Amino acid sequence: MPRLPAEARRAALVEAALRVMSRDGLAAGTTRAIVAEAGMSLASFHYAFASRDELLRELVHRVVGHELSAATADLPPGAGPADCLRAAAAGYLDHLEREPGAEQLMFELAMHSLRDPALRPVARQQYRAYTAAATRLLEQVAAATGTAWRRPVPDLARLLVTLIDGATTTWLVDRDTAATRTVLDAAVELFVAQHAELPAG
Amino acid sequence: MPRLPAEARRAALVEAALRVMSRDGLAAGTTRAIVAEAGMSLASFHYAFASRDELLRELVHRVVGHELSAATADLPPGAGPADCLRAAAAGYLDHLEREPGAEQLMFELAMHSLRDPALRPVARQQYRAYTAAATRLLEQVAAATGTAWRRPVPDLARLLVTLIDGATTTWLVDRDTAATRTVLDAAVELFVAQHAELPAG
């Protein structure tokens, strides 16, 4: 209970909320559970945030920003495009295994946002961030390997997001990493064999 | 408020719960909201079900059973395997557009089940049902077109579930039917060109 400027307190509360909700689910993220995790009193919560919804909005913004920059940081050293994509997939799978709760929370957050008209734009933005990351990855791969994509990159980016999304939900259910890896590898092969590699001209 | 045998009341409550939760989300399915939707008193609820969790379990079982039989009923008249798969995808997309809430509820239910150790097997069963449906579809397509699949059918089935799952979540967020159709069509093409059509021997 040291004294904290409001801005730092907001950040601490968001992080605490993220921990609680990743561990026990979105619904478990009550104001009391959050302040207990952060080691504060209940009043500090509403001193830093006008409402629980405001914290939720800030939380989503922060996480989406973080995910976007994380996806951007993936720079495969690059041999062929297949290796690049496979490396990216493996990297994501590692992250998923390391923090399944966080990734599950993202889904719960998206589903929750969809039900609330006021929060719907937040969900949209979340997926726009995913698509942006996918687009960047595809462009990096093309640039790094001197190839171009046969289909429009936006279409491929959406396909990639779809695959990652589906792979995540199915993995969350059965935790079968080997099977998920197989699916992603097959998807990469599809991607490359069918859609990539027209020498850039 | 006519008199109803307990079994019929259970069914009516499950249907009412399904309506409420499809419309307003899993969290909105309180005992009071459900009995209001069913036009009963609160006591009738706990006469038919020992607890809200018991209703939830029965609801999931019923829906999974329904989805499994629905997916089985898909019999494409069949020209090539691509047409079969495309027809199946289009059929699912129609269903999704007709009842987005129900499909979103399935996700919410799965995510909720994953958090509760007692309900985790239910989520597993839900996805086993999906995989079974996908397997059946792939086998039907192979049989109807006289071809075989190059990769193990279980792998392909999981890939199919992954694709449908991902397509559903992305569509739920942006409701962009055209883009989702494009993704699914591309996926079908991938599926067929790369993985199908080895004449059955």
Place this chain on the structure above:
DNA sequence: ACACGAGTGGGTCAAGCGTCCCAGTCCCTT
């Protein structure tokens, strides 16, 4: 026709929720 048990309704309970208030305390400025 009559009793018995299945089914019903309303009122109630304790717990947990988000939110709010206010008296107190610390730090920073001047």
Place this chain on the structure above:
DNA sequence: AAGGGACTGGGACGCTTGACCCACTCGTGT
């Protein structure tokens, strides 16, 4: 050093939740 504003803590309010109890009513088997 003294004032004022930023920050804290505990307690409380009003509401909703799942669960429950008990007095009642109706259909049915005898």
